[in-house]
Amino acid sequence: RAPLLPPGPPTIPFLGNLNIFPKEFAFFKYLPVQTAARFNSLTKFVVGLPNGPKTALYFKLKIGPDNAIVVSSMKVVKELMDQQSNITCDRPKSYMADVVHEESNAALMRYNDAWRRLRKTMHAILTPAGTMEHLPIQEAEATQLMYDILHSSGNDLCTHLRRYSTSVISSVVFGKRFPRGDCPEMDAIFESLEVLEAVFEVGAHPPVDQLPFLNYIPDRWARWKRLAKLGHQVAGRIYFHLLGLVEEQIRSGRENGCYIETVIKKQEEYGLSRKLVGYLGGALLDGGAHTTSAFLLSMVLCLIAFPEVQKKAHEEIDRVIGQDRAPRLEDIASLPYCQALLNETHRFRPVAPLGIPHAMLTDGLYRGYVLPKGSIVFINAWGIYHDPDVYEDPETFNPDRYLQNEFGAKPGVDTSHFRNNIVFGSGRRICPGQHLANTSLALNVMNLLWAFEFSPDEMIQKKGTKFDIWNYRKGGFYVPAPFPCSIKPRSAAKVSIIEEQFSSASSLFEKFESGDSEIKDLDDHERMWM
Numbered sequence: 030r031a032p033l034l035p036p037g038p039p040t041i042p043f044l045g046n047l048n049i050f051p052k053e054f055a056f057f058k059y060l061p062v063q064t065a066a067r068f069n070s071l072t073k074f075v076v077g078l079p080n081g082p083k084t085a086l087y088f089k090l091k092i093g094p095d096n097a098i099v100v101s102s103m104k105v106v107k108e109l110m111d112q113q114s115n116i117t118c119d120r121p122k123s124y125m126a127d128v129v130h131e132e133s134n135a136a137l138m139r140y141n142d143a144w145r146r147l148r149k150t151m152h153a154i155l156t157p158a159g160t161m162e163h164l165p166i167q168e169a170e171a172t173q174l175m176y177d178i179l180h181s182s183g184n185d186l187c188t189h190l191r192r193y194s195t196s197v198i199s200s201v202v203f204g205k206r207f208p209r210g211d212c213p214e215m216d217a218i219f220e221s222l223e224v225l226e227a228v229f230e231v232g233a234h235p236p237v238d239q240l241p242f243l244n245y246i247p248d249r250w251a252r253w254k255r256l257a258k259l260g261h262q263v264a265g266r267i268y269f270h271l272l273g274l275v276e277e278q279i280r281s282g283r284e285n286g287c288y289i290e291t292v293i294k295k296q297e298e299y300g301l302s303r304k305l306v307g308y309l310g311g312a313l314l315d316g317g318a319h320t321t322s323a324f325l326l327s328m329v330l331c332l333i334a335f336p337e338v339q340k341k342a343h344e345e346i347d348r349v350i351g352q353d354r355a356p357r358l359e360d361i362a363s364l365p366y367c368q369a370l371l372n373e374t375h376r377f378r379p380v381a382p383l384g385i386p387h388a389m390l391t392d393g394l395y396r397g398y399v400l401p402k403g404s405i406v407f408i409n410a411w412g413i414y415h416d417p418d419v420y421e422d423p424e425t426f427n428p429d430r431y432l433q434n435e436f437g438a439k440p441g442v443d444t445s446h447f448r449n450n451i452v453f454g455s456g457r458r459i460c461p462g463q464h465l466a467n468t469s470l471a472l473n474v475m476n477l478l479w480a481f482e483f484s485p486d487e488m489i490q491k492k493g494t495k496f497d498i499w500n501y502r503k504g505g506f507y508v509p510a511p512f513p514c515s516i517k518p519r520s521a522a523k524v525s526i527i528e529e530q531f532s533s534a535s536s537l538f539e540k541f542e543s544g545d546s547e548i549k550d551l552d553d554h555e556r557m558w559m
């Protein structure tokens with residue numbers, strides 16, 4: 030290890046630290062020092078470093094010949110990722126991303142001219158002001174979510190949340206909504222997301238980018254290669270199917286003002302090929318479909334596991350909103366406890382615990398250490414949010430911490446470099462969907478608490494078993510495994526309000542409904558851009 034590189038665990042020849050690189054739930058292994066010692070040997074090495082435990086705020090791993098830096102403090106995020114974003118904005122080279130998305134996915138592509146052009150098109154729609162244009166469809170879909178929950182059992186919660194978040198992002202981007210959770214497009218989107226989750230899980234595959242000779246292994250012995258090809262097929266199929274529908278809408282004069290319509294009309298001005306437009310829509314669809322529903326599912330899980338939190342939120346909602354109307358977006362400003370609940374859910378169960386990895390565009394210098402060009406940089410949101418030096422009892426779900434101070438930190442902690450949107454990443458790559466997501470989250474947190482009471486399902490109640498808050502799925506996003514629960518409407522009056530609101534939303538829905546359509550196979554689409 031060269032002396033000017035940041036500290037890290039000792040390496041072994043050729044593999045570097047690959048022998049201790051986590052294969053699943055990687056973020057647990059990157060915890061801050063105090064908590065980490067419990068978990069595994071990786072961070073224990075860091076605890077023992079000569080410069081003291083604080084070196085673990087950022088440390089370096091060798092992945093074969095490459096370097097990976099794990100950033101585990103708000104201060105380092107600000108100084109390195111935000112303030113030096115001009116050099117930390119690249120993405121790592123990725124065999125998997127290149128095969129799956131043909132180097133054309135805005136979220137995973139290298140920092141280059143095509144990415145800049147794509148990002149520019151996103152600003153036009155996803156700024157705070159642009160987001161407000163989509164409020165009507167978000168509100169109507171949030172009403173359908175309450176309606177669907179009302180008319181089904183607690184076991185279907187996960188399906189309803191997924192339908193909601195997918196339908197919102199697809200309406201905004203492709204102008205196409207999904208009224209039911211079981212329509213062919215929804216199946217195709219979730220088939221694709223599931224494969225992509227497996228494709229992009231940090232540490233889950235052999236390090237083909239660091240040790241390229243692995244790519245000579247024939248497909249039949251290389252599961253990752255087969256998975257990448259499958260990812261390419263299933264993702265391309267749905268992205269280009271939805272793009273085709275928008276093109277057809279424009280041709281037949283049935284435009285509905287969706288984002289991709291605008292992009293297609295300005296395609297030449299933006300300098301975008303059809304392939305880039307298709308993958309742009311796909312990146313937004315994937316970015317929005319899974320994340321919002323994952324957050325809401327985690328929140329419900331926490332409300333059930335921590336009933337005293339649910340009680341306080343109900344009290345606040347009843348006091349401010351009352352019984353006679355459903356919440357509206359502007360109400361969130363008068364609901365400090367619900368805002369604290371939002372922040373605490375992001376902290377306790379961040380949807381993207383290791384974000385999307387960045388890479389150094391050029392050599393960089395930070396606190397006297399050299400960060401070589403090409404190094405992979407992980408923002409360890411999980412570690413940052415579970416640091417006992419910063420948060421009192423970080424493993425307890427306690428929104429009150431955000432009422433005591435804006436960042437939920439312990440008294441005496443210097444919060445001058447903190448920000449509450451670290452779950453959305455940093456610098457030039459920060460999530461372009463954060464405003465759209467915030468609106469969705471605020472609307473649904475209020476609606477769900479206003480309308481329903483969530484509790485463990487009867488079996489669990491009878492047995493008196495503890496509700497499991499750790500049953501999460503493996504993958505790049507941190508999503509609870511579906512859990513049975515009991516959901517009861519809070520009053521008959523509220524049931525009537527939901528029914529009425531849902532029936533008056535139908536005229537708005539019509540604009541985004543074009544019925545089920547057959548999804549063509551990938552080859553047809555490939556031919557279309559050749």
Ligand code: HEM
Nearest residue numbers: 136316317320380381384385452453454455458460462466
């Ligand atoms: C709770 C909701 C969401 C969370 C927690 C979330 C989180 C993130 C994170 C951590 C990143 C990586 C940022 C970085 O590299 O520093 C990201 C990027 C991205 N997100 Fe989101 N996201 C959410 C919702 C959305 C929505 C609704 C959309 C679509 C409208 C979206 C689209 C994207 C895209 C396209 C990128 C890639 C940006 C780039 O590389 O330039 N996300 N998101």
